[in-house]
Amino acid sequence: MSSSNSTVIRLKPFFYIHITDKNTNVTYLQVGPKTITTQEHEEIAKGPEKMIIVGPRQYIKIKNPIEKKDDSPIFDEYGNAVLRWGEEEIRIEPKPFPLYPGEEIVGSAEKIITIEETQALKLEATQQFFDSRDKLNRNAGDQWLLRGPLTYYPRVEERVLERIDATLIGQNTALKLIAIQDTKDSEGNIHKAGEEWLVTTPGHYLPNIYELVDGLVQGYILTELKALKLEAISSFTDQFKTKHKAGEQWLVKNTQISVYIPGVYEKVIGEVQLTVLSESQYCFVLNPFDIKSGKNRYGCRELRRGQNSFFLYPGEELESGIKDNEVLAVDETLLVRAVSQFQDGEILRKPGSKWLINGPCEYVPPVQVEVVTKRKAIALDKNEGIYVRDLQTGKVSMISGRSYTLQAHEELWEKNLPKEVEELIAAGSTTRDHSTTENVVSFRGNKSKVVSYRVPYNAACQIYDYSKKKSSCNIWTSTY
DSSP states (O other): OOOSSOEEEEEOTTEEEEEEETTTTEEEEEESSEEEEEOTTEEEEEEEEEOBOOOTTEEEEEESOBOEETTEEOBOTTSOBOBOTTOEEEEOOSSOBOOOTTOEEEEEEEEOEEEOTTEEEEEEESSOEEETTTTEEEOTTOEEEEESSEEEOOOTTEEEEEEEEOEEEOTTEEEEEEESSSEEOTTSOEEOTTOEEEEOOSEEEOOOTTEEEEEEEEOEEOBTTEEEEEEESSSEEOTTSOEEOTTOEEEEOTTTOSEEOOOTTEEEEEEEEOEEEOTTEEEEEESOEETTTTEEOTTOEEEEESSEEEOOOTTOEEEEEEEEOEEEOTTEEEEEEESSOEEETTEEEOTTOEEEEESSEEEOOOTTEEEEEEEEOBOOOTTOEEEEEETTTOOEEEEESSOBOOOTTEEEOOOOOOHHHHHHHHHHHTTTTOOOHHHHHHHTTSTTBOOOOOOOTTOEEEEEETTTTEEEEEEEEOOO
16 A cells, blocks of 8 residues: 555545654554545554444553543654553543553453442552542552442553452351451451451441451351360460360350351350259269369269269269169169268268168269179079188188178189089089980079989998098988
């Protein structure tokens, strides 16, 4: 289109062209519709180009924009467009527009951002400027939030870092926040950098520029059957105005609050279930908690009897679980032992001493007593017996032909026999009734029972005394 001769250019509507005057080195803009005839000293620098069209609710960024005064472009004395070199400009034009010589498009057209009521834009200043929206002077590097609802028209002095959505705080829920630097919250409270706190007001919450959302904290529903065990991460005062030291543990019950949201300095150890004792049950609690002093009595035991219910405080333990009251029949006794000294009526019980509790009765041992075993009276026929040893003297006696209950200082004694004697007894027991040897040996499985030997009909036997190493002069015969 350019030559040494004149050139005729017919510009269509919404088209433009840049022409350079080689004599003055000035490039100027021509906009259609127009017919242009270039001279010999002129040449086409750019174009024809279609004008820039920005769609509805869009914007475009222009580099090296032309300087304007009262919306009119400014030219120097030579006719060159005065540009703001190195700067950028946001244009939201309802009509097509051309680019002046030196102007450039940065990127492509982008949509204008709409911020909803529950949203905000995090902005940062790229240079110093006066923010007419908030009537503030912004310095380069400053950050702030632009809260909705509104339509955001971008500025070259600032850039969008991110879109922030409000967090919905439901019932029985709290929002945990961390201060990035010293800041003031929505309620006017001052928070130091690194400090954590909770927001419990239900609804949408938009954090300010120096608040970091650390997640939602769910509340715990407390009932008559469930309490919450907590531990202090650091020393603080809780919502009940109670001071706690780091590492301290405590319970929160439904008598204090129905739904509990742990604070930022509280760690949930777990839920504690209610311990229930019926009328016929009891238990021992180790290291019982003293409510008045607020401390555990370590090393102590406490008896708790039914009908009762309680929560185990931190440090408390059940010793061997829940136990049933010892119910003794008329032929039963209970062997008990003292674990510590105490006065039992008129008797002073010393540690380690044993005695019997005779039935019929219902017995619950105190904290100074432990149950060794339950004993039942042993019924013996005239041909049956047991070996009993006296623990105080070591003497072994044979009891037969009557019902017998072991005393506190007695125990069953097992009589061990050589294998040959066992076989002899078994052989003698099978002489007349033809019972199997297995049945006889199973009877001798209880070695505390008196050894008996059935003398066959029309037979006799002699007893040998091992202690005296001689035979007894008595000869036992069978008469039936």
